[in-house]
Amino acid sequence: MMSMTNDEARRVRIIGAASSGLVTNGEASEQLGISIRQIIRLKASFARNGARGMVHGNAGRKPRHALSDEVKTRIVELFEGKYFDYNFSHFTERLNEAEGMSVSRSSVFRVLKGAGIKSKKAVKHKAKQHRPRPRKTTAGIMWQTDASRHKWFGEEHGYATLHAYIDDATGVVTGAFFTETECMRGYAAALEQGMLAYGLPLSIYSDIQRPPYYIPFAQGVDRR
Numbered sequence: 001m002m003s004m005t006n007d008e009a010r011r012v013r014i015i016g017a018a019s020s021g022l023v024t025n026g027e028a029s030e031q032l033g034i035s036i037r038q039i040i041r042l043k044a045s046f047a048r049n050g051a052r053g054m055v056h057g058n059a060g061r062k063p064r065h066a067l068s069d070e071v072k073t074r075i076v077e078l079f080e081g082k083y084f085d086y087n088f089s090h091f092t093e094r095l096n097e098a099e100g101m102s103v104s105r106s107s108v109f110r111v112l113k114g115a116g117i118k119s120k121k122a123v124k125h126k127a128k129q130h131r132p133r134p135r136k137t138t139a140g141i142m143w144q145t146d147a148s149r150h151k152w153f154g155e156e157h158g159y160a161t162l163h164a165y166i167d168d169a170t171g172v173v174t175g176a177f178f179t180e181t182e183c184m185r186g187y188a189a190a191l192e193q194g195m196l197a198y199g200l201p202l203s204i205y206s207d208i209q210r211p212p213y214y215i216p217f218a219q220g221v222d223r224r
Helices: 006-019 025-032 036-049 069-080 088-097 105-114 120-128 184-198
Strands: 142-150 160-167 173-179 203-206 209-214
Touching: 006 025, 006 036, 006 142, 006 160, 006 173, 025 036, 069 088, 069 105, 088 105, 142 184, 160 184, 173 184
Parallel strands: 142 203
Antiparallel strands: 142 160, 160 173, 203 209
């Protein structure tokens, strides 16, 4: 059986949830603290190699051609000064054409995001996003659940079904469990994981069932 650290197991759960559509690439990016481009690469690796790709890949290794600290500092200085009104793509072009640097957009993105800077284009795009309903305001009010059948562990191992629960307010994957096919055992095991780690949610929502199924409070507890 494959052995994973807690961090690796968490990465598998989140990338698995992103691959099955339970969370967006942006939400997975926030939870793992990496760029959306890296999330997309991890999802592709996950589709090819399954969970093994998350454990035995290049995660945590320093890139062979990593930028020096001096170059990173210069990139941040230029963006905050001379090119303060540029988006990341245009800024990268200016670095290569006008500043004599040879850097990729992904490298620039990582440097600026690491410094807490957002692209002008990204900010505008986020403002246009529309959600069919607002998220719940507090963790634990509602967990969404779904199951996704996929070749999670690689082509040679065939299909498996991931059952997962996502906290609606925070986007956290509270529990995830694999079975051969979608079943109550999978949902129950994933729910047990979440309850042990986060406690009992007020409600659980599945798109199979409307309105949401509300877990009742214990008798005698004020529901207000």
